Amino acid sequence: KNEVEQSPQNLTAQEGEFITINCSYSVGISALHWLQQHPGGGIVSLFMLSSGKKKHGRLIATINIQEKHSSLHITASHPRDSAVYICAASYNNNDMRFGAGTRLTVKP
Amino acid sequence: EPEVTQTPSHQVTQMGQEVILRCVPISNHLYFYWYRQILGQKVEFLVSFYNNEISEKSEIFDDQFSVERPDGSNFTLKIRSTKLEDSAMYFCASSEDRNYGYTFGSGTRLTVV
Numbered sequence: 001k002n003e004v005e006q007s008p009q010n011l012t013a014q015e016g017e018f019i020t021i022n023c024s025y026s027v028g029i030s031a032l033h034w035l036q037q038h039p040g041g042g043i044v045s046l047f048m049l050s051s052g053k054k055k056h057g058r059l060i061a062t063i064n065i066q067e068k069h070s071s072l073h074i075t076a077s078h079p080r081d082s083a084v085y086i087c088a089a090s091y092n093n094n095d096m097r098f099g100a101g102t103r104l105t106v107k108p
Numbered sequence: 109e110p111e112v113t114q115t116p117s118h119q120v121t122q123m124g125q126e127v128i129l130r131c132v133p134i135s136n137h138l139y140f141y142w143y144r145q146i147l148g149q150k151v152e153f154l155v156s157f158y159n160n161e162i163s164e165k166s167e168i169f170d171d172q173f174s175v176e177r178p179d180g181s182n183f184t185l186k187i188r189s190t191k192l193e194d195s196a197m198y199f200c201a202s203s204e205d206r207n208y209g210y211t212f213g214s215g216t217r218l219t220v221v
Contacts, residue, residue, distance in 0.1 A: 031207070041197050043151070043212040086151065090206075095164050096143075098151040 004089050006099035013106050019074040021102045023087030024067075031090040032070045034061050036083045037101065043086070046072070077106045110134040114200050114213035121190055121220055129185045129216045131200030139203045140183045141210065142175065144168070144196040151199070157183065158206075190220045 003026045013019055023032070034046040047054050047061040049070070054061050058077075063070040074081055087099040113132040121127050133140050142154040155165040157175055172194075174186045183202075187194055200213040 033210070035212075040214075041145075041217070042214040043199060043201075045209045045212060048209040088151070092164065095156070095166065096141075096153045098153075100150050 004087055004097050004099040006087050006102050008102060009100065010103045011105070013077050013104070015078060015106055015108050017077050017106075019077050019081075019104065019106075021072045021085050021087075021104070023070045023072070023099055025070075025087075025089045025097075026068065027091075028068075029089040029091055032061075032063050033088040033090065033096070034059075034070075034072045035086040035088060037086055038083050046085075048090075074104075077104075079106045079108050082106050110211070112200055112202055112211050112213035114198075114216050116216060117214065118217045119219070121218070123192055123220055124189050127187050127190055127218060129187075129198050129200075129218070131183045131185070131202075131213055132181055133183055133200070133202030134204075134211055135181070137202035137204050137211070139163075139206050140175075140177070141201040141203075142185045143199045143201065145199065145215075146193075146196045154185070154198075187218075190218075192220050194218060195220045 031050045036044045058075045060073040084101040086101045115130045140157040145151045155169045156163045172188045197215045199215045201210040203210045
């Protein structure tokens with residue numbers, strides 16, 4: 001079964017803290033996506049990766065293919081980072097399975 | 109920055125009515141997708157579209173659903189006879205290549221009453 005599991009479900013942090021969100025998937029994938037969903041509902045694609053590590057500003061995404069695990073890190077977190085972060089796995093590059101999301105709240 | 113545009117942002121329809129949700133993908137993108145998110149639940153894949161045909165569809169995408177690229181710029185999702193359980197946020201996305209990142213539209217909130 002192509003399940004994607006995320007943890008934690010909810011995360012509250014103080015401004016400036018280093019944040020890690022974890023994602024695991026059950027079978028081999030072609031790519032792993034990290035998405036950000038804001039309170040209004042819009043979805044922004046943050047990363048798409050199939051190996052190694054990617055960095056964009058304060059965001060870093062890593063993937064370990066052998067362990068079927070990915071992490072999203074946010075350095076120097078800020079209240080504007082507050083959103084739901086969703087991990088999604090592409091299978092055969094077309095079908096995509098989504099995790100339930102991690103609701104992040106960063107307090108000033 | 110190029111955007112994927114979805115219209116309308118919110119649609120209310122009576123049960124049994126047909127609805128068409130519209131999307132304008134980024135102009136040089138070749139792969140198109142529809143997803144839905146029922147309130148409080150995970151985002152779910154509905155269908156992917158490439159080269160004027162469906163390339164993959166989920167078990168949700170039954171005969172009530174269809175997609176079309178009628179004029180080379182719009183990408184539409186039609187629900188033939190809406191049910192209460194079709195109420196959800198519907199997202200369109202596009203990508204230049206299936207190995208590249210996706211760009212999502214801002215969604216259409218469909219409410220079936």
